[in-house]
Amino acid sequence: MSEFRRQSLVAYGQPLRETIADRPAPRGTEVLIRVICCGVCHSDLHVQDGYFALGGDKRLDITKDRALPFTLGHEIAGVVEAAGESADGVVVGREVAVYPWIGCGACPPCRAGEENMCAAHHHLGIAADGGFASHVLVPHPRYLLDHAPLPATFAGPLMCSGLTAYSALKRLGDHAERGPVLLVGLGGVGMMGLALARALFR
């Protein structure tokens, strides 16, 4: 079994540390992706802290959602390295972006196709091991997206800051046709929103 290197969260509030494990062998519909790159999202820093600050001295504890050591990272692009016997349509060597918002598959939001809203989710890098690693295991090929001709370094962040900005802009509906659109804040999501707004609302 080959090496599987990860930058792991081993204790909340502490720097990540390299851990080495056996590389997982994909079974059933699973697909093993060799990671090319994985973006750093501000949510990674909150998970590393183990809480979200709620204002004042209030904190939302999120340390119960995962066992340590844990691999953060949900803006993943990589190459298909191996696939389970039931992972249909998977091409080894194909470059893909990995949709990380994976649900339980059984609850009402999942059955409605809104796995990102699942309360019992397996979101990669949040509740299931993510992309700050040499490899990541994806439960089904339907979470893999072709991103050509975009480079992997752009395709990975599209899975979080890209989708976040895009879904917010889509909520504007036809308001954007009638007047200016104001973006408040130009961090990672805001810059993505600016680029997408220019493309959507010409």
Ligand SMILES: [Zn+2]
């Ligand atoms: Zn994110």
Ligand SMILES: [Zn+2]
């Ligand atoms: Zn669900």
